[in-house]
Amino acid sequence: MCDTENVFSIEITGIFILGAIVGSFLNVLALRFGFTETARERSACMSCQAPLSWVDLVPVLSYLLLRGRCRRCGSMVSLQYPLVELGTAGIFLMTFVMAPPFTSVWQYAGFVALLAFWAAFILILITDLRHTLIPLPFAYALIVAAVLVRILQALALHDLATLLDAGFGAAIFGGGIALIVYLTRG
Numbered sequence: 001m002c003d004t005e006n007v008f009s010i011e012i013t014g015i016f017i018l019g020a021i022v023g024s025f026l027n028v029l030a031l032r033f034g035f036t037e038t039a040r041e042r043s044a045c046m047s048c049q050a051p052l053s054w055v056d057l058v059p060v061l062s063y064l065l066l067r068g069r070c071r072r073c074g075s076m077v078s079l080q081y082p083l084v085e086l087g088t089a090g091i092f093l094m095t096f097v098m099a100p101p102f103t104s105v106w107q108y109a110g111f112v113a114l115l116a117f118w119a120a121f122i123l124i125l126i127t128d129l130r131h132t133l134i135p136l137p138f139a140y141a142l143i144v145a146a147v148l149v150r151i152l153q154a155l156a157l158h159d160l161a162t163l164l165d166a167g168f169g170a171a172i173f174g175g176g177i178a179l180i181v182y183l184t185r186g
Helices: 003-032 061-065 080-098 105-131 136-157 161-184
Strands: none
Touching (some): 003 080, 003 105, 080 105
16 A cells, blocks of 8 residues: 555545544534523533533444443433434545545635535534524524635636626525515515
8 A cells, every 4th residue: 555545544534533523513512502501511411411421422432332322321312413423424524535636725725614514504404403493603604614615616716707606696595595584574
């Protein structure tokens, strides 16, 4: 195995681990953002409220080792946790594999912005599925990430037409949303 294959394997492993960690954080945001009645700094079991140690918080691995149960009370832990962690890791990994080689800082920054876009998208998805609503800060994060991706792609490609296409698409999509809000009166 040559050195470039080793580096690529390390990058793939790193992106997968990063995705799992981000997925774990997205689970916390989806559960706590605007919905908690008490402020808690540490994660705790949903059933017995026992604080979780760092060993219990390792993405996917802790769930598997504990067989999906709380270490203290033995209650079942939602399958949402490992699914979101694995899903986020998989999307991050696919984004990395499909990305062209990074030849400029703009491409690298665009890749990071694209990961932020996917994270915001996943956060909106799991929050909507769990609470049947989408908090506006999550929607704003998605929009900002999408705009950043397009700007950074235009800078990387030295092509302003990319921004014009994005602006046209945003105007059509935004107009459709505005029409829905108008017709349904909010």
